Amino acid sequence: MTWEVLSMIGTIAFAVSGAIVAMEEEYDILGVYILGTVTAFGGGAVRNLLIGVPVSALWSQGLLFIIALLSITAIMLFPTNLLKHWQKWGNMFDAIGLSAFAIQGAIYASKMGHPLSAVIVAAVLTGIGGGIIRDLLARRKPIVLREEIYALWAIVAGVIIGLKIAVEPWQLYTLFVIVTGLRVLSYTYDWKLPVKGLRTH
Numbered sequence: 001m002t003w004e005v006l007s008m009i010g011t012i013a014f015a016v017s018g019a020i021v022a023m024e025e026e027y028d029i030l031g032v033y034i035l036g037t038v039t040a041f042g043g044g045a046v047r048n049l050l051i052g053v054p055v056s057a058l059w060s061q062g063l064l065f066i067i068a069l070l071s072i073t074a075i076m077l078f079p080t081n082l083l084k085h086w087q088k089w090g091n092m093f094d095a096i097g098l099s100a101f102a103i104q105g106a107i108y109a110s111k112m113g114h115p116l117s118a119v120i121v122a123a124v125l126t127g128i129g130g131g132i133i134r135d136l137l138a139r140r141k142p143i144v145l146r147e148e149i150y151a152l153w154a155i156v157a158g159v160i161i162g163l164k165i166a167v168e169p170w171q172l173y174t175l176f177v178i179v180t181g182l183r184v185l186s187y188t189y190d191w192k193l194p195v196k197g198l199r200t201h
Contacts, residue, residue, distance in 0.1 A: 002169045002172050006100045006103055006104040006107075006176065007061075007064060007100075007104055008067060009097075009100040009176075010040075010096075010100030010101035010104060011041075011064045011067050011068050011071070012067060012068070012071045013093045013096040013097035013100060014039045014040040014043075014093070014094075014097035014101070014130045014131070015037065015067075015068040015069075015071040015072050016036070016071050016072070016074075016075050016093045017036075017039055017090060017094045017131070017134065018035045018036035018037070018072075018134045019032050019033075019071075019075045019076065020075060020090050020093070021035060021039075021090070021134055021135075021138050021140075022034075022035035022036065022138070023075075023076070025139075029076070032072060033069065035134060035137055036068065036071070036075075037065070037068055038130070038133055038134065038137065039130040039131065039133065040064075040068045040130060041058055041061075041068070041130065042129050042130040042134070043101055043105070043125060043126045043128065043129025043130035043131075044058060044101070044105070044126055044130075045129075046126075046129040047108070047109075047122050047125040047126045047129065050121065050122070051109055051112065051114060051118060051122055052112075053108075091184075091187050092184065094131060094143070094183075095180050095183035095187075096180055097127075097131070098127045098128065098131070098150070098153065098154060098179070098180075099127070099153070099176050099179040099180040099183065100176060101126045101130070102123040102124065102126060102127030102128075102153070102154035102179065103123070103157050103161065103179070104126060105122040105123045105125065105158075106119050106120070106122055106123035106157055106158045106161035106162060107161060107172070108126075109121075109122035109123075109162075110162060115162075116159070116162040119158050119162035120158035120159060120162060121158075122158065123154050123155065123157050123158030123161070123162075124151055126154075127151070127153075127157070128143075128144045131143060131144070149183075149186040149192065149193055150183070150186070152193070153179050153182050153183050153186070154179075156179065156182075157179050161175075
């Protein structure tokens with residue numbers, strides 16, 4: 001049950017995130033649906049490739065595709081003046097999607113019996129993959145490649161699940177809240193990782 005709930009939460013959050021970015025870049029209606037759908041399912045597709053699950057497994061998620069399309073439709077019906085607050089709402093949806101999908105990806109790899117390293121990779125790819133594809137298609141610098149703390153929270157989720165620290169549903173939901181909260185705090189208070197640049201001034 002935890003798996004299904006996290007899948008739905010992540011799908012809704014990233015579909016909305018992708019749709020908002022598409023509208024901000026003034027894509028047409030088809031472009032909004034494509035970017036929203038790719039954002040919602042891109043991370044899972046990349047994860048499946050790397051941990052040995054056929055990419056065709058995505059097509060068995062009919063309900064999630066319907067949920068993604070309904071979410072995108074709902075966000076398109078929102079008043080424009082509300083959508084202008086992307087910095088606030090977009091980041092929140094992105095944080096929710098990151099947390100839900102990172103945990104979901106880690107659970108998936110752990111249930112397949114993969115080692116800790118693979119669980120962490122699955123958490124990271126599922127959590128940030130959709131966002132990276134979204135930003136690249138929107139011709140933006142992916143969040144994960146900036147100094148802003150982003151992928152680190154997916155790694156934290158992968159480590160905790162890989163080490164079996166969080167196993168029970170209530171533990172996984174608590175982890176979801178904590179990871180989401182950490183991501184929100186990191187962009188609210190501008191927490192950054194060190195940057196090593198080559199520019200000379």
